Amino acid sequence: MARTRRSTRERGLAGQHPADRQVALRDMPEGAPCFRCELRGVYHPMTRAVISKSQATGRWVAPLLELDDYPGRVFGGPQVKRLSWKRCNRQAGARLGNAIRAARASAGAGAQPRLSRYDRW
Ligand SMILES: [Zn+2]
Secondary structure, three states: OOOOOOOOOOOOOOOHHHHHHHHHHHHOOOOOEOHHHHOOOOOOEOOHHHOEEOOOOOOEEOOOEEEEEEOOHHHOOOOEEEEEEHHHHHHHHHHHHHHHHHHHHOOOOOOOOOOOOOOOO
């Protein structure tokens, strides 16, 4: 199946999203829980050691942290936005996307999305 990636703006991640992320990075306390892991009841601390401020642009830089959307942009509607580790956010997104594709592939059979229970990495 061909995959095309929509632009940042098309995915609703331009404008306010990076602005919100800048504020979240600025204000994050040391040891703040990773939001994505907190949702499954696991304390996964984040550290300010991965956040720096660009001398060139004055912006907060943290390639390992993302402003996570919950319940997820795929569901539409208002999102709770908090910081998660990039890996945790992307893993959850991939798992959800796989479940949705699997459900679509067997559409008509009244299939429900089946979320994998595999969570050891
Ligand atoms: Zn996490």
